[in-house]
Amino acid sequence: MESNNDRLNYLITQYLNKECTADEFAELFTYIGNPAYEDVLQARMRDDLKSLTPGADVHQVDWDSIYNNVINSSESNKVRSLFSRRFAIAAAVTLLCTIGAGIWVLKQKQPVTQQVAVVKQKHDIKPGTDKAVLKLADGSEIVLNNTAKGILTHQGLTAVKQQANGVIAYQVSAQRPQQGSKALTNTLSIPSGGQYMLILPDNSKVWLNSNSSLTYATAFTGDERVVELTGEGYFEIAKDAQHPFVVKSGRSNVRVLGTHFNISAYPNEKLNEVTLAEGSVMLTVGKQSTKIKPGQQASFNQHDDMIALRAVDVDEAIDWKNGYFQFDNASMERVMNKVKRWYNIDIEYQGKQPAVKFTGMISRNNNLSKILDLLQSTGGVNFEIVNKKVIVKSK
Amino acid sequence: MATYDLVSEKLLLEQISKGDEYAFRQIFDLYKTKIFTFIVNFTHSKADAEEILQDTFLTLWQNRYTLTNIDHPRNYIYTVVRNKTYNYLKQASKSEKMLREVWANVKQDCNQTEDILHLHESNKLIQDALSMLSEQKQRIFKMSRYDGLSHEQIAAETGLSKSRVKNVIVEVLKFIKVYLAQCTSVLGVIAWFLEN
Numbered sequence: 352m353e354s355n356n357d358r359l360n361y362l363i364t365q366y367l368n369k370e371c372t373a374d375e376f377a378e379l380f381t382y383i384g385n386p387a388y389e390d391v392l393q394a395r396m397r398d399d400l401k402s403l404t405p406g407a408d409v410h411q412v413d414w415d416s417i418y419n420n421v422i423n424s425s426e427s428n429k430v431r432s433l434f435s436r437r438f439a440i441a442a443a444v445t446l447l448c449t450i451g452a453g454i455w456v457l458k459q460k461q462p463v464t465q466q467v468a469v470v471k472q473k474h475d476i477k478p479g480t481d482k483a484v485l486k487l488a489d490g491s492e493i494v495l496n497n498t499a500k501g502i503l504t505h506q507g508l509t510a511v512k513q514q515a516n517g518v519i520a521y522q523v524s525a526q527r528p529q530q531g532s533k534a535l536t537n538t539l540s541i542p543s544g545g546q547y548m549l550i551l552p553d554n555s556k557v558w559l560n561s562n563s564s565l566t567y568a569t570a571f572t573g574d575e576r577v578v579e580l581t582g583e584g585y586f587e588i589a590k591d592a593q594h595p596f597v598v599k600s601g602r603s604n605v606r607v608l609g610t611h612f613n614i615s616a617y618p619n620e621k622l623n624e625v626t627l628a629e630g631s632v633m634l635t636v637g638k639q640s641t642k643i644k645p646g647q648q649a650s651f652n653q654h655d656d657m658i659a660l661r662a663v664d665v666d667e668a669i670d671w672k673n674g675y676f677q678f679d680n681a682s683m684e685r686v687m688n689k690v691k692r693w694y695n696i697d698i699e700y701q702g703k704q705p706a707v708k709f710t711g712m713i714s715r716n717n718n719l720s721k722i723l724d725l726l727q728s729t730g731g732v733n734f735e736i737v738n739k740k741v742i743v744k745s746k
Numbered sequence: 747m748a749t750y751d752l753v754s755e756k757l758l759l760e761q762i763s764k765g766d767e768y769a770f771r772q773i774f775d776l777y778k779t780k781i782f783t784f785i786v787n788f789t790h791s792k793a794d795a796e797e798i799l800q801d802t803f804l805t806l807w808q809n810r811y812t813l814t815n816i817d818h819p820r821n822y823i824y825t826v827v828r829n830k831t832y833n834y835l836k837q838a839s840k841s842e843k844m845l846r847e848v849w850a851n852v853k854q855d856c857n858q859t860e861d862i863l864h865l866h867e868s869n870k871l872i873q874d875a876l877s878m879l880s881e882q883k884q885r886i887f888k889m890s891r892y893d894g895l896s897h898e899q900i901a902a903e904t905g906l907s908k909s910r911v912k913n914v915i916v917e918v919l920k921f922i923k924v925y926l927a928q929c930t931s932v933l934g935v936i937a938w939f940l941e942n
Binding site for chain 2: 366367371373380383385389392393396399400403404405409411416417418420421422476629644645647662681694
């Protein structure tokens, strides 16, 4: 260990001086990927902060614009009013816990640190899978659950196909449907512990998360392509400037021409969120409208028309689509809501809800106990799995 | 920042915690250059340094109502920026793509001939190199080189600062250069881009 630390210190020096070879560079980053060496790196950072003098290039930075981005993207006043006063107080309590702690990233190859107390459990719970229920225009239902590939049914002139595992596609026949001809409506519903991907008749792609559903026409014939969402979906909309794509969810609608974005609109979550990966979208909530730019997230609640915009890590918002849980300073409740939907479990808080925040990422393919172990290892919270319920205890 | 005035900085934090934007700007100006240089030292990317710096101050501003609990403002601010920088490096350690970008920034420019050669053939290679970068970087680069937008226009379109846009473009160029150097003997191709 001692000599490893020396080696790491040498590698850091080489790296800081831009003098490292390709091999040294690769070696350095294997150390950095290993949490056991975090202290060495942090110590070097501390030294650097103590001793450095700002370089000449700081004069080329557009400071005003950065400062304005900070102030504007946090949209301070609006955001604050969305939360209760309690939130501010809770945040005050948790802040000190958060700083410098709680960074966990689980490497698939490595076992979780051994000293961690294993979550008390009777039966482990497996992660969610590809499953969904498709409701056709006539009200009949098809359960999609590793269904064999091929055509499932026809809806008007559209073929409904199981395209691959967890992917269903609508293919309009070459004969284009008449303008104004009656469109059929289908609904794809995802249960707890499920996910599914859908390719709409216009070739737009939609990933649906657990506890979500999407209602859509089996052929888009009107001026607009309209769908209705509850829960969470990630949309990659095929470009068609003549026919705007509109996602309705509750009191909000998102209007786009062709772009990538995520909508989280669970009825039981305090906030709905629209996050834009690329392009641009227009969000309307009640009477309020706002344009969202890439990398921004708009959030709003169920009660008023206030929309708050902030800059976010888009990867965090679409973690689920990429097969991860990813958290950046997320509250216990936010973490557990995601866990709850994916593992199809109930959550019970014993005593006060733990006032800790979490940062990190882990694959959604793990069993529940592994996720809970990891959360538990940051300190501040204990879990117990009883049947299909997780009991959360403050530490 | 030769003298560190603990009392007056605690006072500033107290004002910030009441939502005083003027006090926040003072803390921003007090720390921005040191923090920026620190992040550049550890990431070798000015473009990413701006992002991490912005994110650091965003965290401070978003948590401003809790700042009265901070005993030592400087340590607090440094802890936030260290953790963000550490997270960046840690993310890089898990991503081939990010590592390649960091490596391109580490490599000193090796005096390549800057003649305009075989632009045709290398265009595909440039596309290959571009495709290895993040969507945001590709987009900024394309807006600049293919759509001919100015840094101001790109900044307005993406909501990033002008200096960040400029640094992204410089670093993408560097990345392509390193990529081309690995692939072929047509080292000078990139000069065509650099002249613009």
